[in-house]
Amino acid sequence: MSLAITTNVTPQQNWLERLGAGHIILAVALMLYPLVASDFFLTQIGGYSLIFGMLGLSLMLLAGYGGMVSLAQITVAGISAYAIAILGNNNSNILGFGWPWWLAVPFAVLAAALASALIGWVSVRTEGIYTIMITLAIATATYYFAQQNYAIFNGHSGYTGIRAPAFWGIGWRDARPFYYLCLGLAVLSYAAVLYGSRSTFGMTLQAIRDNPRRMRALGYHVTAHKVFAWLLAGVIAGLAGVLLVWFNGRVSPGTIGVDAAIDVLIIAVIGGLRHPIGPFLGAVVVVLMQTFAIDIVGAERFNTLIGMVFLVIVFVSPDGILGLWGRIKPHLAQESLRPGQ
Amino acid sequence: MTESFAANRLQGSGAYALELDGVARHFGALVALSGINMRIAAGERRAVLGSNGAGKTTLFNAVTGDFLPTAGRIRFFGEDITDLPPHERIRRGLRRTYQISQLFKGLSVLDSIFLACRGVSRRRFSLLRPATSDVNMVQAESILNAVHLEAYRDTLVATLSHGQQRQLEIALALAGAPRFILFDEPAAGLSPTERRDLVAILNALPKHIGYIIIEHDLDVALRVSEYVSMMHNGRLFKEGTPQEIEADPEVQEIYLGGKHG
Numbered sequence: 263m264s265l266a267i268t269t270n271v272t273p274q275q276n277w278l279e280r281l282g283a284g285h286i287i288l289a290v291a292l293m294l295y296p297l298v299a300s301d302f303f304l305t306q307i308g309g310y311s312l313i314f315g316m317l318g319l320s321l322m323l324l325a326g327y328g329g330m331v332s333l334a335q336i337t338v339a340g341i342s343a344y345a346i347a348i349l350g351n352n353n354s355n356i357l358g359f360g361w362p363w364w365l366a367v368p369f370a371v372l373a374a375a376l377a378s379a380l381i382g383w384v385s386v387r388t389e390g391i392y393t394i395m396i397t398l399a400i401a402t403a404t405y406y407f408a409q410q411n412y413a414i415f416n417g418h419s420g421y422t423g424i425r426a427p428a429f430w431g432i433g434w435r436d437a438r439p440f441y442y443l444c445l446g447l448a449v450l451s452y453a454a455v456l457y458g459s460r461s462t463f464g465m466t467l468q469a470i471r472d473n474p475r476r477m478r479a480l481g482y483h484v485t486a487h488k489v490f491a492w493l494l495a496g497v498i499a500g501l502a503g504v505l506l507v508w509f510n511g512r513v514s515p516g517t518i519g520v521d522a523a524i525d526v527l528i529i530a531v532i533g534g535l536r537h538p539i540g541p542f543l544g545a546v547v548v549v550l551m552q553t554f555a556i557d558i559v560g561a562e563r564f565n566t567l568i569g570m571v572f573l574v575i576v577f578v579s580p581d582g583i584l585g586l587w588g589r590i591k592p593h594l595a596q597e598s599l600r601p602g603q
Numbered sequence: 604m605t606e607s608f609a610a611n612r613l614q615g616s617g618a619y620a621l622e623l624d625g626v627a628r629h630f631g632a633l634v635a636l637s638g639i640n641m642r643i644a645a646g647e648r649r650a651v652l653g654s655n656g657a658g659k660t661t662l663f664n665a666v667t668g669d670f671l672p673t674a675g676r677i678r679f680f681g682e683d684i685t686d687l688p689p690h691e692r693i694r695r696g697l698r699r700t701y702q703i704s705q706l707f708k709g710l711s712v713l714d715s716i717f718l719a720c721r722g723v724s725r726r727r728f729s730l731l732r733p734a735t736s737d738v739n740m741v742q743a744e745s746i747l748n749a750v751h752l753e754a755y756r757d758t759l760v761a762t763l764s765h766g767q768q769r770q771l772e773i774a775l776a777l778a779g780a781p782r783f784i785l786f787d788e789p790a791a792g793l794s795p796t797e798r799r800d801l802v803a804i805l806n807a808l809p810k811h812i813g814y815i816i817i818e819h820d821l822d823v824a825l826r827v828s829e830y831v832s833m834m835h836n837g838r839l840f841k842e843g844t845p846q847e848i849e850a851d852p853e854v855q856e857i858y859l860g861g862k863h864g
């Protein structure tokens with residue numbers, strides 16, 4: 263399957279050509295996947311990869327375009343997950359305002375985006391390794407706060423009995439509809455980031471990553487641009503949080519623990535931060551490994567295994583799987599030019 | 604004192620682009636700038652000369668706010684900008700170039716200039732891709748031509764040659780209707796042809812745009828400026844016309860006669 267992703271647009275191209283062969287093949291394959299996949303593969307592999315791909319995408323937006331590596335993306339997703347549990351229905355006998363999904367979801371995503379902007383506002387004073395450390399501190403603090411707070415977060419048990427809604431005559435908690443729901447939101451987020459990367463704001467973000475000092479000297483309020491990037495990343499992470507709580511049917515401090523925060527970072531780095539498709543590739547690899555490698559190597563060794571895969575990929579290709587692909591592709595192109603082919 | 608040269612010359616006009624009063628900058632114990640008083644009229648073109656480490660770049664950093672001065676006040680077209688953040692100073696029409704190019708390695712040449720135009724315009728947060736007919740894109744294209752980079756329109760900045768990067772440095776400072784520009788050694792490392800181009804570009808700037816140019820090459824400096832300030836050890840110690848400066852015995856001793864560079 264070709265993943266060739268071209269963003270060079272000439273005015274003569276129609277929309278199909280602009281989309282590129284790689285995108286079309288990928289889209290068709292993802293649409294047809296439910297025809298061959300079991301329910302388990304649809305949700306536990308497909309849906310779960312798409313959700314974590316979206317989380318990785320929100321990190322890719324910040325890190326790849328903005329040069330800000332965050333460990334708090336799962337925290338942001340957790341805020342919208344908790345908001346869904348609190349604003350909608352749960353069976354934990356606490357809170358649960360019973361709002362309909364179409365009211366609860368926008369509020370949950372808004373809460374996540376605002377929380378993300380706040381985290382961004384706190385952390386944009388730092389750079390590089392310090393951004394990682396301050397976001398890790400925020401993620402850890404939120405985890406412990408959620409564990410100890412019963413009034414809002416219901417302590418370490420969190421909320422259970424949260425269900426994806428049924429509307430338009432479709433029960434979205436069923437395997438196939440839920441997969442398509444995840445696919446729809448993932449494609450939407452992916453397309454938005456891909457388009458946005460060449461928008462005015464996308465360019466300002468990449469320019470700030472390359473040289474914040476010069477951006478100030480061109481009239482830009484650098485901090486405001488960074489915080490806005492956090493807000494946008496928060497929308498994507500917030501949407502992923504909604505899907506995550508519908509997928510699990512529950513949310514607890516364990517959902518937003520440090521191991522989950524590191525999973526998101528591993529996914530984004532393994533996949534590659536250069537292009538928004540990277541985190542989705544990384545998510546598929548990590549979810550497949552989490553699902554099957556545990557049976558083979560056992561739970562204790564699993565972290566060692568994933569750590570080694572992480573090291574190998576970072577060592578062999580700093581741009582992750584995307585970078586590996588970029589190295590193989592020129593070979594393939596040359597082979598296809600050989601006489602007789 | 605030093606400012607009296609400029610002040611006398613401009614008596615009655617009253618319109619200063621830049622006024623510095625007692626500006627100083629310390630780096631720990633190091634006094635990089637001290638007691639700088641300067642008056643530059645709107646539209647005036649000034650050269651600042653001085654040996655390495657004299658404090659010329661630090662002077663620029665104080666004016667643009669890259670590094671705040673430790674003492675003194677700075678006025679830009681009459682407005683006190685001493686406490687403004689850099690981007691607010693830029694939006695008032697101040698621009699600068701850097702001695703060491705400060706560019707966006709991951710962007711194309713055109714996109715870099717587009718951002719320079721957009722920085723002092725509206726829709727800086729737009730999530731839409733700019734159309735080719737976008738006002739700022741059109742401006743960017745014309746600046747691209749003005750600095751002779753049209754052949755490198757879509758080239759990644761990281762792959763430009765040194766000379767082309769210096770041209771882009773200047774392009775970024777010309778964007779968006781500047782009123783006053785600080786050029787920090789724009790000719791450094793350029794070939795003779797590129798220097799000629801640079802002089803042509805500077806002389807072709809609209810008359811109302813004033814600038815300060817830091818330049819080691821006296822030939823270049825004298826061809827693009829009408830007035831010269833000499834710096835030494837963080838102080839302005841002489842101002843005058845190019846002829847006065849060249850003839851001044853003190854200047855000859857410290858700067859022109861001895862080693863400089």
Ligand SMILES: Nc1ncnc2c1ncn2[C@@H]1O[C@H](COP(=O)(O)OP(=O)(O)O)[C@@H](O)[C@H]1O
Nearest residue numbers: 630633635653654655656657658659660661662
């Ligand atoms: N960021 C800084 N930190 C410490 N010292 C600095 C800094 N910038 C400049 N200096 C010092 O200030 C003095 C003036 O430097 P500079 O303004 O760059 O000189 P010039 O541009 O005239 O060559 C030098 O001694 C330099 O080492």
Ligand SMILES: [Mg+2]
Nearest residue numbers: 659660661702
């Ligand atoms: Mg200097």
